Amino acid sequence: MTTYRHFYVKSRAKTSPDINLKDLPGSAGRLDIVARCINAAFWLSYGIRKNVVFHTILHGEPNAPIYIRLEGEKLRKVSPDERSIAIFIGKALKKFDSSKEIESTPGIFVARKSFEELLEENRDKNFYLLDENGEDISNVEIKTPFFLLGDNVDMPPEEKKLALDYGAKLVSLDKKSYLSSHCIAILNWWIDKNEQENSIS
Amino acid sequence: MTTYRHFYVKSRAKTSPDINLKDLPGSAGRLDIVARCINAAFWLSYGIRKNVVFHTILHGEPNAPIYIRLEGEKLRKVSPDERSIAIFIGKALKKFDSSKEIESTPGIFVARKSFEELLEENRDKNFYLLDENGEDISNVEIKTPFFLLGDNVDMPPEEKKLALDYGAKLVSLDKKSYLSSHCIAILNWWIDKNEQENSIS
Numbered sequence: 001m002t003t004y005r006h007f008y009v010k011s012r013a014k015t016s017p018d019i020n021l022k023d024l025p026g027s028a029g030r031l032d033i034v035a036r037c038i039n040a041a042f043w044l045s046y047g048i049r050k051n052v053v054f055h056t057i058l059h060g061e062p063n064a065p066i067y068i069r070l071e072g073e074k075l076r077k078v079s080p081d082e083r084s085i086a087i088f089i090g091k092a093l094k095k096f097d098s099s100k101e102i103e104s105t106p107g108i109f110v111a112r113k114s115f116e117e118l119l120e121e122n123r124d125k126n127f128y129l130l131d132e133n134g135e136d137i138s139n140v141e142i143k144t145p146f147f148l149l150g151d152n153v154d155m156p157p158e159e160k161k162l163a164l165d166y167g168a169k170l171v172s173l174d175k176k177s178y179l180s181s182h183c184i185a186i187l188n189w190w191i192d193k194n195e196q197e198n199s200i201s
Numbered sequence: 202m203t204t205y206r207h208f209y210v211k212s213r214a215k216t217s218p219d220i221n222l223k224d225l226p227g228s229a230g231r232l233d234i235v236a237r238c239i240n241a242a243f244w245l246s247y248g249i250r251k252n253v254v255f256h257t258i259l260h261g262e263p264n265a266p267i268y269i270r271l272e273g274e275k276l277r278k279v280s281p282d283e284r285s286i287a288i289f290i291g292k293a294l295k296k297f298d299s300s301k302e303i304e305s306t307p308g309i310f311v312a313r314k315s316f317e318e319l320l321e322e323n324r325d326k327n328f329y330l331l332d333e334n335g336e337d338i339s340n341v342e343i344k345t346p347f348f349l350l351g352d353n354v355d356m357p358p359e360e361k362k363l364a365l366d367y368g369a370k371l372v373s374l375d376k377k378s379y380l381s382s383h384c385i386a387i388l389n390w391w392i393d394k395n396e397q398e399n400s401i402s
Contacts, residue, residue: 021223025282032282036240040386045353045378080380081226081233082283138394152246174393177246178386179281185241185383186390192375193339 067113075107127168134170268314276308335371
């Protein structure tokens with residue numbers, strides 16, 4: 001049995017579908033970060049992790065907030081490189097409809113949704129907020145996890161507070177501050193490793 | 202004190218300086234993999250890891266093998282996205298001179314070198330060859346490490362044998378097969394974590 005894993009990354013990426021693929025870090029508003037996080041969340045050497053759901057809310061101009069969700073079980077056609085992932089995010093932004101959730105391509109969903117609505121919809125899971133000053137991950141039991149991460153900037157205090165109101169536990173990988181995509185790769189491995197040890201013992 | 206870390210990733214990427222930045226996974230011969238490995242090796246939220254050296258040998262057409270080394274202490278100007286890293290690899294390939302090693306941009310070096318020569322030059326370090334069937338990393342003491350990884354294809358048997366002749370130890374992160382870039386992110390964290398625990402105890 002493998003643990004279902006949810007990852008949320010807050011993003012400041014632009015919400016216009018005209019993404020400049022030559023400038024993901026600049027004019028696209030650090031969309032490269034979201035792309036690498038998606039790579040880290042899903043890819044194994046031989047395919048896609050079916051037991052992962054990735055969530056992001058893009059907060060950039062001109063049409064924020066736009067919520068995008070990728071589901072490992074249904075995800076098709078996307079390649080693991082940043083450019084390919086950014087193209088599929090562009091397709092989601094193109095099909096965005098403020099009145100309802102749309103499946104823009106297989107396994108990718110787009111809708112109008114705030115961070116608070118996302119937390120409310122997922123309150124049956126356990127929220128873990130990545131924070132250098134949180135409890136060391138080695139000492140934390142990870143169960144039905146929904147991990148919350150910032151992009152290159154820490155989550156703003158009001159969102160942190162909201163997450164804490166929804167019972168989020170602060171967890172830390174290390175006193176160092178890692179890229180969000182590296183955190184996700186590490187978390188996936190850490191859960192795999194603990195699952196394997198539990199299945200042996 | 203932080204451990205110096207060397208990572209080598211074998212690559213099948215093309216050795217022509219005319220890199221198609223719109224098609225790193227295709228016509229560039231999976232140069233996207235090398236770019237992501239470099240991202241995983243060096244970047245922290247607030248800068249570059251000074252204690253990392255990254256090595257690759259590109260084995261693709263038309264001018265293989267070309268050896269490229271990035272040194273964290275000297276690395277400048279490169280951004281963490283795939284496109285930026287690929288551009289700097291292109292610059293290295295442009296300045297390549299088969300007769301001597303060139304520093305193509307700050308911290309990036311390019312030369313003619315075989316895998317065997319690389320092993321020979323670094324025999325003062327300990328080689329660890331990533332392999333699903335190796336010893337579990339939790340049980341291995343990591344000292345003066347030089348990690349050896351394949352790209353999307355396992356290292357060929359003759360190179361594995363060569364590495365073993367140079368004393369390489371087979372180590373495993375898990376029975377699952379992870380992307381090389383994810384392995385590097387995990388290894389960096391694992392070493393950080395163990396250093397921190399040792400400094401506390």
